[in-house]
Amino acid sequence: xxxxxxxxxxxxxxxxxxxxxxxxxxxxxxxxxxxxxxxxxxxxxxxxxxxxxxxxxxxxxxxxxxxxxxxxxxxxxxxxxxxxxxxxxxxxxxxxxxxxxxxxxxxxxxxxxxxxxxxxxxxxxxxxxxxxxxxxxxxxxxxxxxxxxxxxxxxxxxxxxxxxxxxxxxxxxxxxxxxxxxxxxxxxxxxxxxxxxxxxxxxxxxxxxxxxxxxxxxxxxxxxxxxxxxxxxxxxxxxxxxxxxxxxxxxxxxxxxxxxxxxxxxxxxxxxxxxxxxxxxxxxxxxxxxxxxxxxxxxxxxxxxxxxxxxxxxxxxxxxxxxxxxx
Amino acid sequence: xxxxxxxxxxxxxxxxxxxxxxxxxxxxxxxxxxxxxxxxxxxxxxxxxxxxxxxxxxxxxxxxxxxxxxxxxxxxxxxxxxxxxxxxxxxxxxxxxxxxxxxxxxxxxxxxxxxxxxxxxxxxxxxxxxxxxxxxxxxxxxxxxxxxxxxxxxxxxxxxxxxxxxxxxxxxxxxxxxxxxxxxxxxxxxxxxxxxxxxxxxxxxxxxxxxxxxxxxxxxxxxxxxxxxxxxxxxxxxxxxxxxxxxxxxxxxxxxxxxxxxxxxxxxxxxxxxxxxxxxxxxxxxxxxxxxxxxxxxxxxxxxxxxxxxxx
Numbered sequence: 001x002x003x004x005x006x007x008x009x010x011x012x013x014x015x016x017x018x019x020x021x022x023x024x025x026x027x028x029x030x031x032x033x034x035x036x037x038x039x040x041x042x043x044x045x046x047x048x049x050x051x052x053x054x055x056x057x058x059x060x061x062x063x064x065x066x067x068x069x070x071x072x073x074x075x076x077x078x079x080x081x082x083x084x085x086x087x088x089x090x091x092x093x094x095x096x097x098x099x100x101x102x103x104x105x106x107x108x109x110x111x112x113x114x115x116x117x118x119x120x121x122x123x124x125x126x127x128x129x130x131x132x133x134x135x136x137x138x139x140x141x142x143x144x145x146x147x148x149x150x151x152x153x154x155x156x157x158x159x160x161x162x163x164x165x166x167x168x169x170x171x172x173x174x175x176x177x178x179x180x181x182x183x184x185x186x187x188x189x190x191x192x193x194x195x196x197x198x199x200x201x202x203x204x205x206x207x208x209x210x211x212x213x214x215x216x217x218x219x220x221x222x223x224x225x226x227x228x229x230x231x232x233x234x235x236x237x238x239x240x241x242x243x244x245x246x247x248x249x250x251x252x253x254x255x256x257x258x259x260x261x262x263x264x265x266x267x268x269x270x271x272x273x274x275x276x277x278x279x280x281x282x283x284x285x286x287x288x289x290x291x292x293x294x295x296x297x298x299x300x301x302x303x304x305x306x307x308x309x310x311x312x313x314x315x316x317x318x319x320x321x322x323x324x325x326x327x
Numbered sequence: 328x329x330x331x332x333x334x335x336x337x338x339x340x341x342x343x344x345x346x347x348x349x350x351x352x353x354x355x356x357x358x359x360x361x362x363x364x365x366x367x368x369x370x371x372x373x374x375x376x377x378x379x380x381x382x383x384x385x386x387x388x389x390x391x392x393x394x395x396x397x398x399x400x401x402x403x404x405x406x407x408x409x410x411x412x413x414x415x416x417x418x419x420x421x422x423x424x425x426x427x428x429x430x431x432x433x434x435x436x437x438x439x440x441x442x443x444x445x446x447x448x449x450x451x452x453x454x455x456x457x458x459x460x461x462x463x464x465x466x467x468x469x470x471x472x473x474x475x476x477x478x479x480x481x482x483x484x485x486x487x488x489x490x491x492x493x494x495x496x497x498x499x500x501x502x503x504x505x506x507x508x509x510x511x512x513x514x515x516x517x518x519x520x521x522x523x524x525x526x527x528x529x530x531x532x533x534x535x536x537x538x539x540x541x542x543x544x545x546x547x548x549x550x551x552x553x554x555x556x557x558x559x560x561x562x563x564x565x566x567x568x569x570x571x572x573x574x575x576x577x578x579x580x581x582x583x584x585x586x587x588x589x590x591x592x593x594x595x596x597x598x599x600x601x602x603x604x605x606x607x608x609x610x611x612x613x614x615x616x617x618x619x620x621x622x623x624x625x626x627x628x629x630x631x632x633x634x635x636x637x638x639x
Contacts, residue, residue: 003434025436051436057466062459069429069443072414073372075436077429089455096419097426103621104415106405110624142622165624194627241627 004184007177010040010116013158015080016188018048021076024162026053028063028080035127037082038118038177060090068097071113075285084119084171085128098167099142113167114158119147120262122175122211122309124302129172131299132263134211136167138240139267144168144193145239149214151182153237156191164193172241173212180215196243198250202232205323206250208273209260210236212227213310217260218317229323239269244276247251251277255286258322260315265293287325292318328357328514328571331381333596334603335545338397342549350397355512355544357381358570359476363444363539366473367525370433372443373413374427376420378476378543379446380555382636390603398607399459401617412441415427421447421454424473428460431469431528442470442528444521449538450481452495461536465502470534472524476511478543481555499536505549512570530564544569 004012014108017024026041032055035042044053056063061080067077081087085096094115102110121130133323137145144166146326148154154172196208200221209217214235221231232250236242259270270291277289292310300308335354340348340575353360360382364373373386383393396403396416404415417423427445432442451457452475464471475495479486492498499506507529517539524535542565546553553562578584596620619634620626626634 057462059459059463061456062428062463065422065425065456065459066429066432066463069426069431070433070436072408072426073427073430073433075433090424092456093425096422097417101415102623104401104404106401106617107621107624108405108407110416146625205550215582241629244629 001183001185002153003181003204005178006151006154007038007040009154009184010158011042013155014044015052017159017162025075026078027056029056030056032082058172060086061093064090064093067113068111071111072109076112078114081117083129084117084126084133087117088280090278095140095185099140103142110165111167112165114161114170116170119171120173120175121299121305127301129289134171134239135263135268146193147171147211149211149235151184153191155184156189160190160193161186175199175212187191191299194241196237196246197235199235200233204229204254205231205256205319206254207231207258208234208236208247213260213262216315219312220319223316247273248277248280251281252284255284256290256322258319260292260293264296266296268293287322290322328361328381329592330384330596330599331357332571334600337600339549342569348399350549351377352545353378353380356476356541358514358517359511359539359541361385362514363474363521366518366521367444371441372410372430374423374443374445376446376448377416377418386411390599391606394604394607400613420453421456424460425456427471428464428469431471432467434545436468442525442531442625444472447475449475449477449486449495450489452491461502464534465504470528471534472528475538476541477538478541480543482547494538496536496538504534504537508538511541512568516575
């Protein structure tokens with residue numbers, strides 16, 4: 001056991017799998033010599049050689065498209081897109097090939113590829129560096145999409161993604177990279193993709209979030225606990241295929257749902273969770289399912305970030321509303 | 328070559344009868360993919376675009392399986408790697424060239440001397456993925472041969488409006504590897520060019536871009552009417568350079584083929600085309616489950632629920 005930050009856990013997962021599986025190769029822009037702009041791949045080139053961890057030209061579609069070929073041919077590439085906002089040039093490869101080759105070939109071929117990318121705001125970055133694209137990726141059939149919020153899940157989900165026979169979009173909450181520390185086992189372990197995690201049990205409200213937004217959700221739960229309110233906190237962890245059962249089971253117990261995420265509200269993950277709860281726990285609801293999400297707005301540049309991001313006060317206010325709702 | 332031609336002609340006729348959906352024609356371009364596939368090893372990777380019927384036949388794909396694709400069934404692309412070493416037909420223009428570069432990288436990483444042969448049309452040279460593929464192939468010295476079939480028309484757009492480059496081949500120079508131009512209607516020229524490029528790739532000298540000058544004698548697809556954008560005179564000129572006629576004349580002159588034999592080959596090929604399509608038409612359609620169970624190795628619960636609801 002060692003104490004790691006979330007980004008150190010990402011590096012640890014890569015290192016662990018590279019050591020045990022020679023088919024794992026890591027590449028992208030500045031990931032080799034430099035170890036990535038956030039240092040997620042720090043030291044890997046030194047330890048595993050330039051053949052297994054290398055820098056590519058500035059070529060997002062090229063990185064993903066070449067990785068498709070490598071994966072079909074039997075390797076397990078893990079590629080980095082420097083920021084999720086730079087993923088758009090690779091969208092054709094992701095949506096047209098990464099997600100479709102198993103189906104297109106009726107299972108004769110698969111694409112065991114992991115596409116890692118930092119996502120989300122709050123890091124005072126220039127334009128295009130703060131996007132939350134999980135709903136976009138989640139809407140592409142054939143992809144799995146995961147987002148860790150803790151170092152333990154970061155390592156376990158990434159190892160699970162690398163061992164998965166199908167492509168996984170692995171979104172890393174940049175704002176939480178160094179904000180969370182946790183004990184993480186030294187050895188390899190997996191966190192099953194498709195499972196949410198009940199982080200803290202409670203009786204009166206189900207609060208669901210994921211990624212960096214979990215930090216505000218935790219603070220809100222603690223503040224409400226101090227007021228004597230009992231909130232169950234769930235980290236969704238997988239965007240697709242999402243674990244509706246865990247959320248529904250929780251809401252059947254609490255009768256109230258609040259889903260919170262940083263990305264745009266319309267057609268977002270919270271909307272899907274609310275629909276699922278309406279379908280499967282309607283008879284137990286004591287308040288309308290609620291959501292708190294980013295606006296349907298373009299993510300502002302740093303001087304305006306605060307107009308977009310959700311604070312603990314936002315979460316608290318909405319949670320109190322749901323808790324106090326009476327028909 | 329004759330089978331490819333007869334297969335196209337029969338498919339057009341089937342389309343007019345309402346029995347075949349939109350079908351892509353290879354007519355006039357057969358020598359390109361056939362010559363190329365004959366010049367590489369059977370275990371070299373073949374990465375097609377969507378106008379390489381002849382090459383697919385060389386690789387061992389049956390005409391029935393090929394027809395099944397345009398008939399609209401994904402099972403046509405069930406291509407076990409060990410058996411075929413080829414990717415399925417790729418519709419998004421130019422995107423497949425990158426896959427060939429990655430495959431070549433993977434083969435070299437594993438110490439294999441297999442190369443990858445990718446196809447594209449001249450229109451794909453305007454797509455970003457072509458540029459990214461050539462750039463990566465050059466930087467990585469990838470063991471890849473990129474074969475561009477320049478049939479002069481991207482549906483209705485002529486080469487003069489596609490690119491300000493005089494040739495497609497010269498684009499390779501910017502990426503640091505050779506580009507060559509061959510008469511794509513001369514199967515021997517195609518064979519020689521691909522053979523040389525494949526040897527170059529296999530011996531670690533890197534990629535080659537080959538531009539095969541050819542012409543689409545038919546429509547882009549059965550849904551296209553080429554008389555709207557090109558002249559009868561132009562088509563006539565290229566009909567005189569039909570790769571089938573050229574090969575047939577050569578073989579007859581060399582006493583390797585008689586007119587009777589040629590007629591018999593045409594007859595047998597048409598019979599094969601008819602029989603292949605009859606089998607396709609009689610085969611059962613894909614199943615409801617097929618649409619759900621090949622997205623992931625293990626179907627997610629969400630999809631399993633959706634499947635159950637469809638069944639109900």
